[in-house]
Amino acid sequence: MSARAGSAVGLAIALAVWSLLPGGGVAPVAAQGVPVGTAQNAVGTLVVVRTDGIEHRLQGRGALTLFEGDVLRTEAGSQALIQLRPGIPVALNERTTLKILSRWEKAGTMRILRVSRGGVWAKAGDGARQLEIETPAAVAVARDAEIDLKVTDAGQSALTVVQGTVELGTPFGVCSVRAGTASVGARGTACTAPQPANATAAVSWKQAVTQ
Amino acid sequence: MRGIHMPDLKQAGIIVFSLGLIAGCAEMQVKEEEGPRARVFVANESSNSVTVVDGDSFQVVATVDARNHATHDLAVSRDGRWLFATNLASGRLSAINTRALETVASIATGDRAHVVTLTNDNRQAWVANIGDNTISIVDTSTFRILGTIAVGKGPTGLTFSRDGRFAYVSTQGDKTVEVIDTVSHRVLKAIPVGTNPHFLVLGPDGRIWGTNTGGTDIYVIDPATQDKVGAINVGPAPQQIAFGFKGLQGPNAYVTVAGLNRVVVVSADPTNLRILEQIDVGQRPNGISNNREGTRLFVVHENSNDLKVIDTGSSSVLATVPVGRKPIRVVYHGS
Numbered sequence: 001m002s003a004r005a006g007s008a009v010g011l012a013i014a015l016a017v018w019s020l021l022p023g024g025g026v027a028p029v030a031a032q033g034v035p036v037g038t039a040q041n042a043v044g045t046l047v048v049v050r051t052d053g054i055e056h057r058l059q060g061r062g063a064l065t066l067f068e069g070d071v072l073r074t075e076a077g078s079q080a081l082i083q084l085r086p087g088i089p090v091a092l093n094e095r096t097t098l099k100i101l102s103r104w105e106k107a108g109t110m111r112i113l114r115v116s117r118g119g120v121w122a123k124a125g126d127g128a129r130q131l132e133i134e135t136p137a138a139v140a141v142a143r144d145a146e147i148d149l150k151v152t153d154a155g156q157s158a159l160t161v162v163q164g165t166v167e168l169g170t171p172f173g174v175c176s177v178r179a180g181t182a183s184v185g186a187r188g189t190a191c192t193a194p195q196p197a198n199a200t201a202a203v204s205w206k207q208a209v210t211q
Numbered sequence: 212m213r214g215i216h217m218p219d220l221k222q223a224g225i226i227v228f229s230l231g232l233i234a235g236c237a238e239m240q241v242k243e244e245e246g247p248r249a250r251v252f253v254a255n256e257s258s259n260s261v262t263v264v265d266g267d268s269f270q271v272v273a274t275v276d277a278r279n280h281a282t283h284d285l286a287v288s289r290d291g292r293w294l295f296a297t298n299l300a301s302g303r304l305s306a307i308n309t310r311a312l313e314t315v316a317s318i319a320t321g322d323r324a325h326v327v328t329l330t331n332d333n334r335q336a337w338v339a340n341i342g343d344n345t346i347s348i349v350d351t352s353t354f355r356i357l358g359t360i361a362v363g364k365g366p367t368g369l370t371f372s373r374d375g376r377f378a379y380v381s382t383q384g385d386k387t388v389e390v391i392d393t394v395s396h397r398v399l400k401a402i403p404v405g406t407n408p409h410f411l412v413l414g415p416d417g418r419i420w421g422t423n424t425g426g427t428d429i430y431v432i433d434p435a436t437q438d439k440v441g442a443i444n445v446g447p448a449p450q451q452i453a454f455g456f457k458g459l460q461g462p463n464a465y466v467t468v469a470g471l472n473r474v475v476v477v478s479a480d481p482t483n484l485r486i487l488e489q490i491d492v493g494q495r496p497n498g499i500s501n502n503r504e505g506t507r508l509f510v511v512h513e514n515s516n517d518l519k520v521i522d523t524g525s526s527s528v529l530a531t532v533p534v535g536r537k538p539i540r541v542v543y544h545g546s
Contacts (some may be wrong), residue, residue, distance in 0.1 A: 101319040103354060104278070112319065114356075136359050155358075171335065171348045171357045171396070187358070188395035 036100055036111070037084035039064040043209045044078025046092070066100060073097045074118065079209040084111055086128050091206040093119035093150075103132075119150040121206045123163075138185030141167040145179075148202045156186045160202040249502070249546040250309065251509050252294055253518055254282045255535025261285070261296055262518075262534040263312060266502065266543060269520050269530040273312045277305040284326040284540045288333050291544040293351065295336050297324040304338055304347075306354060309544075316354045320347035325367055330393075331375040339366035339380060346380065346391075360396050362389055368411035370419060372434045379419050379432065381408035388421060390437050400437050404430050410451045415462045418481055422449040422466065429466055431481040441481035446471040450497045451540075454479060455505035455523040463487060465508055465523075467496035474499065474510060474521070490526045492519055498538060503545040511538035 039046055039058045046058040051069040058064045058080065066072075066082060072092060074080055080092045084100075088111065092098065096118025103110045108127075113120065114134045124131040124142035133140045133147075136155030140147060145164025151157050159168050160182040168175045168183050173190035177183045182197035249266025259282050263272045279298035282305070286295045294307040302324050306316040322342025329336050329351065336349040339362075346360040346369070364384025371378050371393070378391040387401040388408060407425020414420045418440070419432040429449050430442040447470025454462045457476075464477040474496065476488040494514035501508055501523075508521040511534065518532040518541060 103319065104317040105354065106315050114319075132355060134356050136361075139355050139357055141355070169350070169353075169355060169357050185358075187360075188392075188397065 033067060035065045035085070036068050036102075037066040037082055037088075039066060039072070039080060039082045041081040041209055042074075042078065043080070044074065044094075046078065046080035047073040047075075049073065068100055068102060071097065071099045079206070081206075081209045084131070087125065088129050088131050089123050089210070090131075091121040091209050093121075093205050096120060101134075115149065115151050117151050117153050119148065119205070121148050121203050121210075122146070135185070137187045138168055138170045138191065141169070146203075148199070154187070156184060158182060158184045160197050160199050162199040162203055250287075250291065250544050251500070251518070252285050252287060252309075252542050252544070253498070253511055253534045253538045254285050254296055254540040255516075255537060256281050256283055256299070256539045257537035258282075258535030259298070260535050261294065261307060262538070263309075264518060264532055264534075266545065269532055271532060271534075274535065275307055275312055276314060277307070278314045278317050279303045279305055282539075283324075285542045286327045286329045286336060287542050287544045288329060288351070290333075294542075295327045295329070295349075295351070297327045297338060299323050299325060299341075302340065302342070304336065304349060306351075318349055318354050318356065320349065320356065321345050321359070326369050328369045328371065328378075331371055331373075337369055337378065339369045341365050341367060341383075344382075346378075358396070360391060360398075362391070362398065363387060363401065367409045368421060370411040370413050372419070373413065373417045377434055377437075379411050379421075381411050381421055383407050383409070383425075388419070388432060402432060402437065402439055404432075404439060405442070412452050414464070414479060415454050416479070416481075420452050420464060422452060424448055424450060424469075427470075429464070429477070431484070433481070441484050443477060443484040443486070445475040445477065445486065446473070449475075451499045453499040453501040453508055455501045455508060457488075457523050457526070460487070462505065463523075465490075465499055465501070467492075467499045467510060469495045469497060469513075472496065474508065476526075488526060490521060492521070492528070493517060493531075498541040500541045500543045502543055507543075509541045509543055511541045513537050513539065 041061050042058045048056045049071040074092050074096045082090050097116045099114040101112040112132045123146045130143045135151045135157040138157040145166050146162040148160045161177045166177045168191045170185040175183045175191035177194045181194035183191045183194045185191045251264040253262040261275045279301035281300035283299045284297045296305040302322050304318040305314045308315050320338040321340025325341045326339045338347045348357045363382035366380045368381035380389045389398045390400045405423035409424035411421045422429050427444045428442050433440045446468040450467040453465045462479045464479045466475045468475050474490040493512035498511040510519045519528050520530040
């Protein structure tokens with residue numbers, strides 16, 4: 001093997017090893033200005049507040065682009081449906097406020113919704129379609145799962161799992177919540193032991209906006 | 212007997228290569244067992260980076276990109292493997308692997324993430340977000356945010372009691388230190404302390420020490436009574452506090468006083484607070500940290516962009532180390 005060929009092989013091996021590294025080398029921290037999804041439907045009004053304070057409103061069907069840092073808000077009588085990239089549908093019930101965030105890690109970026117009040121339905125997949133939902137008292141980690149999460153003004157967070165298994169974590173412990181069960185995370189307490197729940201009834205509110 | 216052919220040569224090569232790797236790993240294992248070296252970490256707010264300095268030779272080892280903006284405060288894990296850095300402008304916490312010397316995660320905490328402190332068991336990082344008036348609770352293994360605690364206006368300082376039962380949060384807007392029950396996550400009490408309270412730290416006797424950066428004094432809170440039990444004027448814009456000994460004398464509190472360009476040395480007995488000495492340092496001192504033995508102080512200066520190493524025995528500067536722009540915080544981890 002010639003020296004040149006040897007160098008080429010060495011370079012190829014180095015590139016192959018580099019490509020196998022988590023994150024494949026340099027990866028950017030959450031980039032502002034990169035679209036992360038779209039708001040597709042609103043029953044009533046969905047208010048989207050950008051990081052610079054500019055407000056947009058969606059009423060009925062549409063395709064309002066969403067960005068990292070956006071705050072989404074529905075008031076009484078309003079619901080909304082958004083689609084996060086690369087394919088995570090999320091519905092907002094009335095009186096819901098959430099912020100779109102992410103966590104960058106070398107292994108990849110996790111999409112995060114920070115819900116301060118209200119209720120959301122979401123259907124997460126695996127890989128980049130995973131979703132974490134943060135509340136003032138807990139975090140729900142959804143992977144290949146369909147969930148409903150209700151957050152009171154005091155931050156109490158009630159998770160019902162429709163499909164799959166979801167981790168509900170609080171500062172005091174983690175619960176594994178399976179399909180057809182529900183668990184609650186509240187300030188200053190561990191999540192409650194999952195109990196059987198009527199998952200179909202829990203998500204019936206979303207029918208009007210997801211049709 | 213089989214003759215040697217190409218695949219066998221390849222296998223032999225792989226075996227030799229693997230043995231080399233094993234030998235290398237064994238050597239690495241021996242080196243790791245020797246333990247990590249002492250390190251000094253400096254947060255450079257205007258460089259968005261952390262300077263890593265050898266704690267014995269005082270040479271710069273590396274500069275780590277925080278992958279965020281306005282790197283402000285630091286907390287190092289007890290084993291020294293993890294460093295967490297707040298980033299004011301990004302509202303994010305950087306998780307830095309101190310062996311690889313690189314940022315491996317960026318966690319969205321809240322608006323104007325100001326200070327970070329690890330719980331006593333190091334399982335959680337608590338981050339004070341000035342813009343949101345909240346504390347974010349971050350799981351240090353998964354980097355997930357497990358919850359938030361609403362606090363008073365402009366939380367700027369954060370520390371825990373010795374037993375971990377209470378967290379103390381200084382609030383610039385309310386001019387208080389709030390006491391949080393770490394079991395119920397509720398604010399138990401707000402202690403009035405003075406103008407623009409800022410930095411908080413656990414003292415060597417278990418009391419909580421704080422600076423009123425908008426004023427001229429420092430104060431002491433006793434966790435047994437949750438009351439302010441002492442205060443002393445040290446000069447304009449006191450910033451941060453470390454502790455050490457001067458020979459037999461001590462423990463002493465060493466306070467960076469930005470308005471004097473000095474470190475003011477105060478007896479650490481809250482029943483008899485008095486100024487013992489003043490040490491001239493660089494331009495606008497802010498962060499200060501001590502080594503484990505309390506014989507060395509590490510002081511960073513916002514205006515001169517450097518770190519000074521001070522021998523507490525002689526109160527003299529042993530070394531001046533250039534760091535990044537606008538260094539705010541320095542933490543030490545011993546070997």
